[in-house]
Amino acid sequence: xxxxxxxxxxxxxxxxxxxxxxxxxxxxxxxxxxxxxxxxxxxxxxxxxxxxxxxxxxxxxxxxxxxxxxxxxxxxxxxxxxxxxxxxxxxxxxxxxxxxxxxxxxxxxxxxxxxxxxxxxxxxxxxxxxxxxxxxxxxxxxxxxxxxxxxxxxxxxxxxxxxxxxxxxxxxxxxxxxxxxxxxxxxxxxxxxxxxxxxxxxxxxxxxxxxxxxxxxxxxxxxxxxxxxxxxxxxxxxxxxxxxxxxxxxxxxxxxxxxxxxxxxxxxxxxxxxxxxxxxxxxxx
Amino acid sequence: xxxxxxxxxxxxxxxxxxxxxxxxxxxxxxxxxxxxxxxxxxxxxxxxxxxxxxxxxxxxxxxxxxxxxxxxxxxxxxxxxxxxxxxxxxxxxxxxxxxxxxxxxxxxxxxxxxxxxxxxxxxxxxxxxxxxxxxxxxxxxxxxxxxxxxxxxxxxxxxxxxxxxxxxxxxxxxxxxxxxxxxxxxxxxxxxxxxxxxxxxxxxxxxxxxxxxxxxxxxxxxxxxxxxxxxxxxxxxxxxxxxxxxxxxxxxxxxxxxxxxxxxxxxxxxxxxxxxxxxxxxxxxxxxxxxxxxxxxxxxxxxxxxxxxxxxxxxxxxxx
Ligand SMILES: Nc1ncnc2c1ncn2[C@@H]1O[C@H](COP(=O)(O)OP(=O)(O)OP(=O)(O)O)[C@@H](O)[C@H]1O
Ligand SMILES: [Mg+2]
Numbered sequence: 001x002x003x004x005x006x007x008x009x010x011x012x013x014x015x016x017x018x019x020x021x022x023x024x025x026x027x028x029x030x031x032x033x034x035x036x037x038x039x040x041x042x043x044x045x046x047x048x049x050x051x052x053x054x055x056x057x058x059x060x061x062x063x064x065x066x067x068x069x070x071x072x073x074x075x076x077x078x079x080x081x082x083x084x085x086x087x088x089x090x091x092x093x094x095x096x097x098x099x100x101x102x103x104x105x106x107x108x109x110x111x112x113x114x115x116x117x118x119x120x121x122x123x124x125x126x127x128x129x130x131x132x133x134x135x136x137x138x139x140x141x142x143x144x145x146x147x148x149x150x151x152x153x154x155x156x157x158x159x160x161x162x163x164x165x166x167x168x169x170x171x172x173x174x175x176x177x178x179x180x181x182x183x184x185x186x187x188x189x190x191x192x193x194x195x196x197x198x199x200x201x202x203x204x205x206x207x208x209x210x211x212x213x214x215x216x217x218x219x220x221x222x223x224x225x226x227x228x229x230x231x232x233x234x235x236x237x238x239x240x241x242x243x244x245x246x247x248x249x250x251x252x253x254x255x256x257x258x259x260x261x262x263x264x265x266x267x268x269x270x271x272x273x274x275x276x277x278x279x280x281x282x283x284x285x
Numbered sequence: 286x287x288x289x290x291x292x293x294x295x296x297x298x299x300x301x302x303x304x305x306x307x308x309x310x311x312x313x314x315x316x317x318x319x320x321x322x323x324x325x326x327x328x329x330x331x332x333x334x335x336x337x338x339x340x341x342x343x344x345x346x347x348x349x350x351x352x353x354x355x356x357x358x359x360x361x362x363x364x365x366x367x368x369x370x371x372x373x374x375x376x377x378x379x380x381x382x383x384x385x386x387x388x389x390x391x392x393x394x395x396x397x398x399x400x401x402x403x404x405x406x407x408x409x410x411x412x413x414x415x416x417x418x419x420x421x422x423x424x425x426x427x428x429x430x431x432x433x434x435x436x437x438x439x440x441x442x443x444x445x446x447x448x449x450x451x452x453x454x455x456x457x458x459x460x461x462x463x464x465x466x467x468x469x470x471x472x473x474x475x476x477x478x479x480x481x482x483x484x485x486x487x488x489x490x491x492x493x494x495x496x497x498x499x500x501x502x503x504x505x506x507x508x509x510x511x512x513x514x515x516x517x518x519x520x521x522x523x524x525x526x527x528x529x530x531x532x533x534x535x536x537x538x539x540x541x542x543x544x545x546x547x548x549x550x551x552x553x554x555x556x557x558x559x560x561x562x563x564x565x566x567x568x569x570x571x572x573x574x575x576x577x578x579x580x581x582x583x584x585x586x587x588x589x590x591x592x593x594x595x596x597x598x599x600x601x602x603x604x605x
Contacts, residue, residue, distance in 0.1 A: 016395075017362075024389050031381060067581035112434070115340050115370070116393040119362035283303075283334075284340035 017118050021126025022133075029096065029134060040094055042138050046080055050153040064243065065159070068173070072157040074172035076150030077143060078179065078246075084142060085183060085239030090190040090215035092142075093135040094187045097194025098207025101277065105202040110282045120278050128195055128270060135186060135191040143180035147173070163248040179242035182255055185262035186238040190215065192269035193252035199273040234255060235265045291354050293318045293473035294339060295444045299348035300542065301334050310497035310605070311348070316442075316475050318488070322483035324477040326494035327587050332477040336372045336446050339475075341365065353442055370444030370475075374451065375431020379420030383411060383430050386419055390434050405433040410459065425450035432460065443467060445476040446474045449483060461487060479540040481580045493586055500586045512578030514549040518542070520571040525569050534558045547575060 008254050029035050053059070054257035063082045068075035084092075102112045113123060156169045167175065176269050198207035218236045230239055238258025244251040294316040299308045309331040316322040337343040339350060339358055341364065350356065357364045377386040387402045405413045409429035419427065428451045435443060448464070448559045449457045459511045464487055468474055478484050484491055484505075491508055493501040501508060519539070524546055531539035531546070536554030539546045550558060559569055576584065 020393060020395055024392050027389065028378065031385075035382070060515075107378055109378060111340070111372060112376055112390070113340050113393060114342060115365060115368075116390060116438070117362050117395075118393055122362070205601070241531075271491045279344075281337075281344060283337065 014067070017122035018125035020127070021113075021118055022124050022129045023126075025100070025127050025130035026133065029130060034095055034284040035134065038138060039141060042092070042141040043145050046076065046142065046149035047153065049080065049146075050076055050149045054153065064162070068159060068265050070154065072159040072172075073150030073152070074147075074155060074156075074159040074167075074176055075155035077146040077176045080142065080146040081179060081242065083184065085186070085236070086219055087212055087216050089139065089183060089187050089239070091212045092138050093187055093191045094194035094197075094208045094211040095130075096134040097131040097191040098198045098209070098211060099204040100127050101195065101198040101273070102202050105284060106204060108250070108284060110284075113280060117151045121274070124274050124277050125233060128192075131195060132188055132191055135187050139180065139184060139187050143177065161248060162243065162246040165248045167246075175245055179245055181241045182258070183239055183244070185266075187237060187263040189235050189238075189269070192266045192273070196269040196273040196276075199276045225251040233261060235262065238262050258271055288317065292316055292321075292351075293320075293353055294475060294559040295351040296335075296339065297349050299335065299338055299350070300346045301331075301338060302346050305604065307497050308343075309338070311498070312494070312499055314492060314499075314502075316473060316598055318473055319468070319471050320489045321464065321474045321476070321487050323488035323491040324475065324494065325479070325484055325491060325583060326477075327479075329496075330494040330587070331493065331497040332494055333372055333446055336370075336444055336475070336477060339444060340368070340370070340372060367438075367441040368444065369435035369438035369440035369442075370446070371431045371435060372395060372444075375427055375434065377419040377427065377430060378436075383419055383422065383433075384415040384418050386430065387415075387437060390466075391437050394438055401437055401439075402433075405436045408436060408463070409433045409515075410456075424454050425453055428452055429456065432463070438474060442473045442475070445474065447479065448479055449454040449478065449480065457483075481577065481583055485577075485579055489553060493583065495587045497567065508579060508582065514538075514551050515578045516570070516575040516576045516581055517548045517550070517555065518573045519546045519548050519569065520544070521546070521562065522568040522570065526565065527562055530561060530565065530567070531558065534561060545571070 023275040049068075057070075059069050060079060061146055063079050063080070065078040069079060092267070104113065114120065118126075158169060159167045159172050161167050193211045193214065197210040201207055201210070215236055218234045222234055222237060223232045226234075237256075238261055241254035241258040244254055292313060294315040298314065299309055299314070300307070300314045312331070312335060314335070324335070326332050336341065339352065341362070352364055353367055355364045355366075360366075377383070378389075381389070384402060384406065387405065388399070391402060392398070405414065405478045406415045409432050411425070411426060411429050411433060414426060420432065422430065427447070432445075432448065435445070444466075448460055452460055461483065464474055464476065466488075468543050474487075476484075476487070488505055490504050491501065492499055501511075514536075515546070519527065524541070524544075527546060528539050528541065531537045531548060534554065534557060536549040537548060537558045539548045541547075548555065559572070559597075562569055
């Protein structure tokens with residue numbers, strides 16, 4: 001048996017603590033099979049979707065831009081966006097957000113990471129940032145891959161906007177990317193919901209399934225004629241705010257509204273999750 | 286920050302309730318610097334709860350904790366700088382290798398510990414299995430990995446909750462040797478255990494808990510002084526006669542236990558007694574140590590009927 005040599009100072013935990021936790025969490029995430037599977041799914045699903053559309057003549061008429069799926073590749077990322085906002089994005093984000101805290105309960109590893117001179121707040125911030133990074137990365141991945149699938153498998157034809165004006169390919173690329181960017185606020189709000197459920201339930205099934213069920217239930221609630229003010233305050237409504245980008249003239253009101261609503265949910269959920277984690281006793285594991 | 290003479294751990298009036306259970310009831314604990322301090326107690330005595338409070342995992346309902354001269358109120362999570370260890374069995378990410386788990390912990394510590402990881406793995410004899418996923422590790426291998434993870438922090442205070450649990454005899458021997466060596470290097474060790482022999486071998490001081498309270502706190506020598514005579518299990522060709530003779534031999538007490546006798550005596554009195562039995566034509570068929578003096582004391586302290594107050598003969602002293 002040899003001695004563990006020299007005694008390098010365990011560096012001060014205060015500065016950059018969250019950043020260190022964040023990097024460790026990312027390192028853990030990229031090694032998880034479910035994250036690798038989600039990335040592959042995001043990359044391939046749009047291509048499979050377009051391939052499936054290409055072998056049939058009918059179109060998803062009831063979805064915005066659905067009728068143009070054979071005429072302009074730029075309709076593809078928008079159709080995907082229309083579907084995704086309903087449940088796929090909440091589901092995709094909660095795969096990580098709903099599990100990132102409760103997995104420590106499942107593995108019994110809270111005590112392992114919380115006895116390394118990192119404060120609970122630093123661990124919380126690092127983990128929350130990692131979950132958000134994943135959510136943003138996956139959203140960007142679906143956006144880019146569905147745009148690529150459309151352009152490569154259907155083509156770069158101009159697209160007819162929601163007011164009937166013809167949008168040129170260059171303009172379409174920008175609009176499509178901006179439209180996808182506008183779902184980031186509600187995506188982050190749902191990520192925060194996943195974080196809250198993950199901390200509160202200590203159970204990954206609830207953390208991952210909760211946001212999806214809640215998202216779907218709220219979509220339904222907004223379909224049955226809820227009063228406009230209620231509809232406006234639902235966290236799912238901002239997923240549709242991008243529609244205004246494709247009218248002539250464009251209207252940005254819902255985008256601003258959606259951003260504010262999402263920000264409020266985000267702050268409430270993240271604040272709640274943080275408060276719960278700080279207070280709890282770690283006795284399991 | 287902390288002078289050499291100031292205690293490594295100083296906890297006062299620590300209390301923790303879980304619903305109806307008082308897991309730890311107003312415990313004072315002082316662990317001297319460089320000492321190896323044992324915590325003993327039956328299941329549910331509150332040892333783990335006490336250690337989780339020291340490590341900041343569980344918030345005490347009352348009391349104060351000072352570790353290496355620092356409090357959590359002043360230093361936040363940095364109160365654990367220089368402290369390492371684990372409570373209950375150490376846990377890791379099963380989908381990562383042992384080495385990857387240690388790398389993550391080293392990163393969390395913020396140290397450039399790549400080379401130390403190999404040393405730590407070597408030290409706990411896990412180097413060959415370090416590349417395998419922890420999910421496939423045995424209990425003992427995880428225990429070893431836990432010790433390696435603690436050593437990465439190069440602690441001045443090591444807190445170990447039943448470190449030998451799950452280890453094979455060789456693992457236990459190595460673990461004890463490691464603790465002894467770290468103690469020799471000046472590391473303070475607080476370890477809980479169910480094994481009186483382990484505590485007797487390793488520890489300078491000992492705290493014995495029962496139902497959330499402290500029933501003994503003092504040095505190992507103090508504990509030994511208080512220990513009763515060892516107990517032996519004796520089988521003879523004529524137990525009735527042997528029992529009567531025990532009553533006539535000074536320093537020997539015997540009682541019937543089933544088909545055998547339990548004899549309490551110091552070794553020299555026991556020798557006299559056994560020789561006397563032989564002279565009297567009573568054959569000794571079996572003579573086994575039933576419980577060591579310290580075990581006997583441990584049982585007396587932890588199984589006595591409801592000692593609301595510590596019994597008068599129970600030493601209550603503070604470690605030197
Ligand atoms: N999370 C919890 N919820 C409720 N009660 C708890 C919890 N953790 C511990 N307890 C109770 O607190 C008491 C002390 O438990 P603790 O685990 O500290 O004992 P211990 O001395 O470590 O026992 P063991 O030797 O079995 O490890 C027990 O009565 C236990 O049931
Ligand atoms: Mg215990």
